[in-house]
Amino acid sequence: MKPVAVLSVVSELFPLIKTGGLADVAGSLPAFLRPEGIATTTLLPGYPAVLAKISNAVAIHEFQNLFGAPATLLRATAAGLDLIVIDAPHLYARVGNPYVGPDGENWSDNPIRFAALSAVGAAIGLGEVAGYRPDVVHAHDWQAGLTPAYLHYRGGNDRPATIMTIHNLAFQGQYGPELLEQLGLPPEAMGVDGVEYYGGIGFLKAGIQLADRITTVSPRYAEEICTLEGGMGLGGLLRDRIVDLQGILNGIDESVWDPSADDLISAKFDRAHIKPRRVNKLTLQRRVGLHEDTDVLVLGLVSRLTWQKGIDLLLDALPLILGTGAQVAIIGQGDRGMERAVRDAVTAYPGRVGCVIGYDEELGHLIQAGADALLLPSRFEPCGLTQLYALRYGCVPVVARVGGLSDTVIDANEMARAEGIGTGIQFAPPSVEMLESAVLRVAALWRKPALWRRIQRNGMRTDVSWRRSARLYAELYRELATGEIAPEHDELPPETSDYLMSA
Ligand code: ADP
Ligand code: GLC
Numbered sequence: 001m002k003p004v005a006v007l008s009v010v011s012e013l014f015p016l017i018k019t020g021g022l023a024d025v026a027g028s029l030p031a032f033l034r035p036e037g038i039a040t041t042t043l044l045p046g047y048p049a050v051l052a053k054i055s056n057a058v059a060i061h062e063f064q065n066l067f068g069a070p071a072t073l074l075r076a077t078a079a080g081l082d083l084i085v086i087d088a089p090h091l092y093a094r095v096g097n098p099y100v101g102p103d104g105e106n107w108s109d110n111p112i113r114f115a116a117l118s119a120v121g122a123a124i125g126l127g128e129v130a131g132y133r134p135d136v137v138h139a140h141d142w143q144a145g146l147t148p149a150y151l152h153y154r155g156g157n158d159r160p161a162t163i164m165t166i167h168n169l170a171f172q173g174q175y176g177p178e179l180l181e182q183l184g185l186p187p188e189a190m191g192v193d194g195v196e197y198y199g200g201i202g203f204l205k206a207g208i209q210l211a212d213r214i215t216t217v218s219p220r221y222a223e224e225i226c227t228l229e230g231g232m233g234l235g236g237l238l239r240d241r242i243v244d245l246q247g248i249l250n251g252i253d254e255s256v257w258d259p260s261a262d263d264l265i266s267a268k269f270d271r272a273h274i275k276p277r278r279v280n281k282l283t284l285q286r287r288v289g290l291h292e293d294t295d296v297l298v299l300g301l302v303s304r305l306t307w308q309k310g311i312d313l314l315l316d317a318l319p320l321i322l323g324t325g326a327q328v329a330i331i332g333q334g335d336r337g338m339e340r341a342v343r344d345a346v347t348a349y350p351g352r353v354g355c356v357i358g359y360d361e362e363l364g365h366l367i368q369a370g371a372d373a374l375l376l377p378s379r380f381e382p383c384g385l386t387q388l389y390a391l392r393y394g395c396v397p398v399v400a401r402v403g404g405l406s407d408t409v410i411d412a413n414e415m416a417r418a419e420g421i422g423t424g425i426q427f428a429p430p431s432v433e434m435l436e437s438a439v440l441r442v443a444a445l446w447r448k449p450a451l452w453r454r455i456q457r458n459g460m461r462t463d464v465s466w467r468r469s470a471r472l473y474a475e476l477y478r479e480l481a482t483g484e485i486a487p488e489h490d491e492l493p494p495e496t497s498d499y500l501m502s503a
Contacts, residue, residue, distance in 0.1 A: 300371030
């Protein structure tokens with residue numbers, strides 16, 4: 001079968017540039033699609049970090065004027081990924097975070113910077129770049145949201161199929177109507193069935209409106225975003241398009257997140273030998289300024305420090321959490337006010353709350369390898385990846401029952417324990433009281449080592465790979481490229497279906 005060519009349009013990509021899960025997903029999925037007959041090329045902006053890490057770069061196209069100055073498209077590879085990188089210094093030659101300047105504020109020309117990403121994606125989709133023409137163009141999040149719009153208004157019937165994936169509905173890319181002409185969109189685009197959104201221009205709205213299909217990163221979040229509250233202003237439109245909307249769970253790259261081969265942790269371990277986790281616990285306690293004691297329950301948090309992630313709930317629950325004797329290890333960065341509040345907590349509870357404010361990939365791994373449990377009190381969570389890493393590392397996830405957290409963690413309640421299938425703790429709703437109750441449950445379970453080890457092992461046995469989801473993406477791409485609908489297949493791994501058949 002001829003491979004389906006997919007152009008993935010995205011603003012961050014692990015291991016080149018990352019602020020969150022979007023980069024992990026965009027960076028890990030292509031390798032898992034290859035065996036499914038999907039050839040992915042990723043289009044991304046040429047930030048300094050990206051240009052520094054690519055190899056074999058070949059200039060394949062020049063734009064005389066890409067939103068204000070010339071730009072060059074480079075074909076390149078890095079970390080096994082096929083890339084097209086936009087070398088446009090006037091838009092992307094800024095060090096550090098791809099979205100915000102040193103003052104912590106969004107770059108004021110972000111609409112232009114990401115419209116350029118989308119416009120280039122559309123130009124490639126329309127075959128204007130010699131040597132490569134994709135069957136499907138796949139846009140991720142608001143930064144690529146105008147891609148389906150440019151293709152719709154420029155391409156007519158001769159355009160490739162488009163997919164818009166929502167990784168987070170809270171970031172919508174909403175700008176003033178006066179930008180329409182500068183963005184190169186025609187006047188007729190400024191309507192409810194175009195890019196118009198509450199009187200302005202909505203980048204994500206445009207993508208949701210005009211893409212052939214919409215996906216998001218968990219089945220549960222696909223349901224939530226069709227509601228008034230979860231829809232964040234776009235619920236009505238998403239409900240209108242519900243037959244074109246699909247939730248496909250994120251997977252993880254198990255070679256990057258492998259406790260038995262992870263060079264970023266002190267002691268490697270696997271399901272059969274969980275004990276070395278104690279060594280990691282001591283290293284973690286030292287790194288974040290906690291009292292070194294392996295006989296204490298350590299609760300970890302690796303997260304952007306924002307309202308979404310419920311950090312304030314955790315801080316409010318601290319007196320009760322610490323009252324159980326537990327310690328809390330935090331690695332994160334985000335809202336200045338929340339960073340300050342976390343630092344204040346460290347001052348108030350020295351040795352019992354420890355933190356590193358900043359972005360540190362190594363510590364992200366060490367927490368998974370050394371903390372006993374991972375806290376995710378998110379108010380909403382499209383998928384979440386850290387709970388998947390936690391499962392793989394035997395760090396028991398304690399999650400709010402929302403979005404992808406609800407789809408990926410099995411609460412170790414009475415029945416689940418009787419069946420031997422619990423992998424973590426869920427609580428609902430995301431409130432201080434329910435988080436406190438969840439931590440009390442965790443502390444009680446942790447005091448029963450055999451039971452705790454069972455939950456850890458169940459988690460470590462969970463299939464959090466891309467296997468199932470890569471197949472779903474491949475089926476979607478193939479259907480859009482060829483019109484062929486894949487036959488239904490057995491969702492369960494063979495050993496499970498045998499068990500069910502004989503039960
Ligand atoms: P989101 O994309 O909403 O931030 P995800 O759970 O999908 O949440 O992905 C977050 C990713 O970023 C994970 O790979 C996590 O380990 C990583 N991460 C988040 N904050 C930090 C941090 N401060 N230091 C290191 N890694 C972090
Ligand atoms: C977003 C979401 C997160 C998801 C990630 C990757 O940043 O907040 O839940 O896992 O995208 O899809």
